[in-house]
Amino acid sequence: MPQSPVQLTRVAPDQINLSDPEFWKAPRExxxxxxxxxxNEAPVKFFPEIELMNFPVGPGYWALTKHEDIWHASRNPDLFQSGKGTNIPDLTIELNEFFGSMISMDDPKHVRLRTIVSKGFTPKEIARIEEYVKVKARTIVDTVLEKFGDTEFDFVENIAAPFPLQIICEMMGIPQSDEKQILDWTNVILGAGDPDFGGSLENLINVALEIFAYAxxxxxxxxxxxxxxxxxxxxxxEVDGERMSPQEFGSFFILLVVAGNETTRNAISHGMLELTRLPDERAKWFGNFEANTKSAVEE
Structure with missing residues (x-):
């Protein structure tokens, strides 16, 4: 039975600490x-640095929580730089190389690498990928229906997690036999700062080295x-006679396989959760699916 919409209660801004792991263990409500x-009350707020495993503790960070502010910061590279890292914990130079890729670069390095990467996302290539995505989506849903019928099943495990992973692996030319290894690697990296999973810095670095070497x-x-x-x-x-080096590709690979997989997995999972919690919104979308899809996905 769908849950009722969450009733939010006020918490004083001076009682909020986004760096506290206990906050992320708290109920979603x-x-x-x-x-x-x-x-509503402190859309731009300073917080102390997160203490994560054995990462060096930095000076702290400003948290933007309103959509328009985040949009503004992401569209104004002259004011907001990425070259010193985009993670809240201050990563070492070596780890920043592993996890950063283009998102931890400023121009001119960023524009050079972005131009090279864009060669793989031409209209022709995107159309090919889009067709594969449609086929894979139908295949995964058909497999779930055949396996579970009208009984309950784990949506994340059977749809939200494998779907984007298989798409990315197909795009990159990764053999199906390696998909499980890629999934395990990404889970270790993504779970590093999650209080539910924990993990040591040593294990994180070892996995980063393994996936970097694979790439x-x-x-x-x-x-x-x-x-x-x-x-x-x-x-x-090639751009101006230069190609992407295997080292640069390794960093991009981690960005695409880890970040691309994680964000899509979460978007699909939370999207399904919200459609379950809000049946009226689900009915509105399905009532005119084609017309509402773009705005629904964005929301």
């Missing part, structure tokens, strides 16, 4: 009320033996 308070090997293989995949396109793309 509490966290929603906190972010509502920040948006470099994949890139070097496609330099020698190109195939019909995004990895081959990117490794052979």
């Amino acid at each position: 509490h966290r929603e009320s906190v972010f509502a308070t920040l948006r 470099q090997a994949l890139g070097e293989d496609r330099l020698k033996t190109p195939k019909d995949d995004l990895t081959s396109i990117m490794m052979h793309a």
Whole structure:
């Protein structure tokens, strides 16, 4: 039975600490009320640095919680830089290389790498990917229906997690036999700052090295033996006579496989949760699916 919409309660801004792991362990209703308070009363607020494993503790950070402020910051690189890192914990230079890629660069480095990467996302390539996404979506849903019928099943495990992972692996030319390994690696990296999963800094670094080495090997293989995949396109793309190095591809690989997989998995999961909690909104969307899809996905 769908849950009732969350009733938010006010929390005083001076009682809020987004750096406290206990905050992220709290029920979702509490966290929603906190972010509502920040948006309404303290949309730009300074917090002390997060103490995460053995990462060095930095000076702190400003948290933007309103959509328009976040949009403004992301569209004004002259005022807001990314080159010193985009994670809240201050990463070492080495870790920033592993996890950063383009999102931890400023121009001119950023524009050079972005131009190379864009060679793999031409209208023709996007159309090919879109068609594969449609086919894979139908396949995954059909598999779930065949396996579970009208009984309950874990939506994240069976749809939200494998769907984007399989799409990304197909795009990059990663064998199906390696998909489980990629999933395990991404879960370790994404769980590093999650209080429900924890994990040591040593394990995080070891996994980063493993996935980086895997990506470099994949890139070097496609330099020698190109195939019909995004990895081959990117490794052979040139801008002003320069190609992406295997090291640069390794960093981009981590960005795409880890961040791309995680954000899509979460969006699908929370989207399904909200459609379950708010049946009227679900009915509104399905009542005119094509017309409402773009705004529904954005919301």
